[in-house]
Structures are given as structure tokens and as C-alpha cells.
Amino acid sequence: MSTYYLTTPIFYVNGSPHIGHAYTAVAADVIARFRRLQGVDTYFLSGTDEHGQKVEKAAAEAGLAPRAFTDAVSGQFRAMLAMLDVSNDDFIRTTEPRHKAGATALWQKLAASGDIYPGHYEGWYAVRDEDFYTEADLTTLADGTRLAPTGAPVEWVREPNYLFRLSAYADRLLAHYEAHPEFVGPAGKRNEMLSFIRGGLRDLSVSRSSFRWGIPVPGDPDQVMYVWLDALANYITALGYPDQTGPLWRFWPADLHLVGKDIQRFHAIYWPAFLMAAGLPVPRRIFAHGWWTRDGAKMSKSLGNVVDPFDLVTKYGVDATRFFLLREVPFGNDGDFSHRALVGRLNTDLANGIGNLAQRTLSLVAKNCEGRLPDAGPRQPADTALLELADALPTVLAGAFERQALHEALDEVWRLVRAADSYIDQMAPWSLRRTDVARMGHVLRVLAEAIRVAAVVLQPFMPASMGRLLDQLGVSADARDLAALQAPLPDGIVLPAPQGVFPRWVEDAGASR
RNA sequence: GGCGACGUAGCUCAGCGGUAGAGCAGGGGAAUCAUAAUCCCUUGGUCGGGUGUUCAAGUCACCCCGUCGCUACCA
Numbered sequence: 001m002s003t004y005y006l007t008t009p010i011f012y013v014n015g016s017p018h019i020g021h022a023y024t025a026v027a028a029d030v031i032a033r034f035r036r037l038q039g040v041d042t043y044f045l046s047g048t049d050e051h052g053q054k055v056e057k058a059a060a061e062a063g064l065a066p067r068a069f070t071d072a073v074s075g076q077f078r079a080m081l082a083m084l085d086v087s088n089d090d091f092i093r094t095t096e097p098r099h100k101a102g103a104t105a106l107w108q109k110l111a112a113s114g115d116i117y118p119g120h121y122e123g124w125y126a127v128r129d130e131d132f133y134t135e136a137d138l139t140t141l142a143d144g145t146r147l148a149p150t151g152a153p154v155e156w157v158r159e160p161n162y163l164f165r166l167s168a169y170a171d172r173l174l175a176h177y178e179a180h181p182e183f184v185g186p187a188g189k190r191n192e193m194l195s196f197i198r199g200g201l202r203d204l205s206v207s208r209s210s211f212r213w214g215i216p217v218p219g220d221p222d223q224v225m226y227v228w229l230d231a232l233a234n235y236i237t238a239l240g241y242p243d244q245t246g247p248l249w250r251f252w253p254a255d256l257h258l259v260g261k262d263i264q265r266f267h268a269i270y271w272p273a274f275l276m277a278a279g280l281p282v283p284r285r286i287f288a289h290g291w292w293t294r295d296g297a298k299m300s301k302s303l304g305n306v307v308d309p310f311d312l313v314t315k316y317g318v319d320a321t322r323f324f325l326l327r328e329v330p331f332g333n334d335g336d337f338s339h340r341a342l343v344g345r346l347n348t349d350l351a352n353g354i355g356n357l358a359q360r361t362l363s364l365v366a367k368n369c370e371g372r373l374p375d376a377g378p379r380q381p382a383d384t385a386l387l388e389l390a391d392a393l394p395t396v397l398a399g400a401f402e403r404q405a406l407h408e409a410l411d412e413v414w415r416l417v418r419a420a421d422s423y424i425d426q427m428a429p430w431s432l433r434r435t436d437v438a439r440m441g442h443v444l445r446v447l448a449e450a451i452r453v454a455a456v457v458l459q460p461f462m463p464a465s466m467g468r469l470l471d472q473l474g475v476s477a478d479a480r481d482l483a484a485l486q487a488p489l490p491d492g493i494v495l496p497a498p499q500g501v502f503p504r505w506v507e508d509a510g511a512s513r
Numbered sequence: 514g515g516c517g518a519c520g521u522a523g524c525u526c527a528g529c530g531g532u533a534g535a536g537c538a539g540g541g542g543a544a545u546c547a548u549a550a551u552c553c554c555u556u557g558g559u560c561g562g563g564u565g566u567u568c569a570a571g572u573c574a575c576c577c578c579g580u581c582g583c584u585a586c587c588a
Contacts, residue, residue, distance in 0.1 A: 204585080347550095425552040
């Protein structure tokens, strides 16, 4: 049986979850659920990244010990996943013993092979920002003082550190990119990674001594591991690394690391280099999605326009939220969130679209077929045309999922929904009721089959709603994967009373925005 | 500054050498099974500007204008 291993980034716990985190998690969940629907042995990992200076600082500001702070924030991320119906198989925290042990083993492996060596990092450092800057970022004043872009004065500092021999991997990385054009997506991001590598790779400082909140460097208690080396290791420590004989190790290498575009480089360059150095296969694909703005403006805490995923779900419901995030914008592009846009999708695509289609079909069955699924009859050309569109859907969607073209997958389903609405209008079963009852039944049966296909393939996007729709279509709980679509629904099964799946959003009198 | 991407209907985008497309929004009509939902028809584009290659260019090349991304040790 083929396997599929996909991951979200582990979320950095220096702040609460926002729509960006929800987006990554939902997208990954949809992909994982689709693989399961295909019958693929799937493993889906999420988690939290809890070390580093920023977390140490955020904890101090909150008046908490780092561990107490990360326990709380990590819990918020876990709650977010649960609320969004995200079906991750595991949730790893970098503060867990299993992770620390695995990350330590990885370090030792890299040190043993000579890819980590003692050295020092030096550069322009701004004490006020607690950050290093490159020469190009700096402004030099008349008196020779150099300033960071933030206006903070910088000084040249030299910190003893362990370095990773990244420079030695440029050629191997380029060769890998060459041999695997699909390694990084979208294509534009791949170009950026390539030009970064071609621009020359310098050895990477992989330890820090300026703060304490991290995994200690083996054999050197004065240093902690660089958070990225620590964090990236989660993808293998969750599978049991360094033990490569455990039950989960079969999932390595990962099929897909889904990431936000801001952390592409760490995943597409540093991580594969670490893995090469450790003698492990590299992930098959790294795909970066875009960012959300809010009503056209950048989201930021200071502007106070951050979209809280908990609020979204409370207000619009889980499935409408999930659907909106994936339907509104081509996956990989940036998108804009607005109440208006979300309500537009909710009403047009869900309530007026598939919701209404199912309701009109099922209520005709309820009223005119004694609530039983009518038999399939001889097919007329229009029937065949609609059913062929439906039957092709699983394959078409599989292709879209292969490329993480989630918006395209939805687009394809809606082609079927529109075709079905067109079909029902042309066939007019409400007229056939008086002229040709048998044909009316056959038409409704064709519609039921088409809706069933749509509902099955939409389960990954809207698990709860599509579950309810499949209930109404009389599809048993164990016959809801792609393989089950091969068999027609049993004739004559009794269907429950139809009930709208997606109510229209009606603006309250008092509601603004 | 360097490298790269993009600029197509009001909006969001697809098309990437052979008579300009989709969804939404707008207009007209039909139907009445349905969540006043649906269906059909339709308005709308000198495909950022220019030069060139070609029998033929949103589609290739070059230049210009505009927008955006990357340009490493915060994540």
C-alpha cells in the first residue's frame, strides 16, 4: 500500500493562533483527508515549535516560566486544530522528551560526520533589536556609526558557535532541484530558492549562547541548538528518529511539507541539507502558500485587524470557514479576507449552489417517490453527459491534489453542480411528475448519483456538512470513499427527510460591516 | 542595487503561436421542484505601453512604465 506523509509547519508559540495558522492547517487537512479517501496509508503531522529567544522573551513578558507559557500557547494551537476539524494523526511539541532525544541524535550524527564544527558567527548586531543585520541593510552616518533599518545602532560582534557546513551542499542541492523539478512549489518560489543557492551558501551557525531556552548542544552546556535545526527535526523525530525500525518510519521521506511562504527557505534549503548530511532521504515536495490580508490591508496586531480563527468558526461555522479559505484564492497566491467575500461564497456557492441543488432534488424524491431512492432507468444522452462529468471527478481531483491546486479541485466540483442545476431545469422532473412518473424517477436518480459524487469528493473540504448530506442520500458510513463510488446506491433505500445543509447568511438588521 | 515574477472584462483569475475565456457582479427573459434559490440569453476587453520575429503574438524577443517577491542566521 502506498503511503503519504504530510506536515504542517510546527507553529511558533510566541503568539496566539491567527488566520494564517488556520489556513495552513486546513489546507493540510484537506489534502490528508483526500489521500485517505483515495485509500492511501496517510500520516498527517502538526505541532508546535517552542524554543528560541522570542519565546523566552514572550514568556518573560507574560510573567511565566517558558515551559508554563508554551504549555498554554501550545494548548491554544491544539484547540484551534480541534475546532477546525483538523484530523492530524499526531501533534508534536519540541519540548517533548521524544523530540529532544531525536534532535540531539540528529546533532550528534551531523557532528560525527564532520558537518557541524566549532567556529564562530560574526556580524552586525543591534542590541536593541536583538538581531543581526547584513551590511546591505545598514545605513552609515557621517561619523561612521552604522544603523539598522530600525534605526538601532549596530556593533560588530563575534559569537562562538557551532557551524553547519552548508556551503558543502550547494552542488548537491542544485543537482536535486535539477533532478526533481517538483521539489519546490509554486514554481516562482522554486526560482527564488535556486537563485538563493546559486548566490552562494555560507556555513550556517546552528547554535546560540545568548539565551538558554532551547535544546542543549551535546557536550557543550553553554550552547543551545539553533531553533531551526531543532524545529525542522520534528518531521523525523515524530516518526521515531533516530530509530529507523519503528512502525512509523515507513512514512519517511515526507511527501509534502506544507509551509507559509515566509519559511520556504528553511524547508527548501537548510532542511534538505541537514538531511543529506545525516544520510537521510529528503522530502519529495515543499509547497508554500500565500498570506491573507484583511479588507485589502495587511493584518497586524498594531492595526487591530487580525482575523481570529476562533471568531470565524463561531460566526460562520467550521465548514463555511474551511471552504472560504480554500475556494476564494488560488492556492499559493495571497488572498484577501472580508466578511462580504465570505458571505458571498457562503451564499452563492454553498447555499444557492450545492445546498439548494441537494434540497430541491431530495425534496422532490421525498414528495413524489415516497421518500425512497428511485431506480435507475434507461439512460438518455443528457443523463449520460451529467454522470460522465460526475464519474470523471475523482480522477480530475486527484490530478489537482497532486499539484496542491485546491482551488482548481473546488472549481471542478462546481462545474458539476452547475451542470446538475442546468440538467434539473431542462428535465423538469416537477413536470414529469404529471406526464411520465417513471422518467421523473430516473431523472431524480441521476441527480442523486451526481450529488453523491460531489458530496464524497467534498468531504475533505467540509467533513461535517458533507457527512450530513451523505446521510440524506442514504450513503452508509462505510461507503464514503472514492472506491465506494464504483458501486451505485442501492435501489429503493428509504431516505431521511431532507434538511438544508447550508443555510443562507442573512445580514442582521443591526449588523454592520 | 542584483535576481525573478506579474500586469487579460467592474472584481478574482484561466489561457501562453492559429478567429479573446470562466466564476462573481450588471442587463433581459423563462420556469416555479427548491434555502426568492435555479435555468437560458446578454452587456462588457485596442490582453500595461512600444519596437521586433512570424503567414499568424495576450501567447516569442527586446525596451519602457507599474506592482510584487527573494536578496540568510527573529521565526
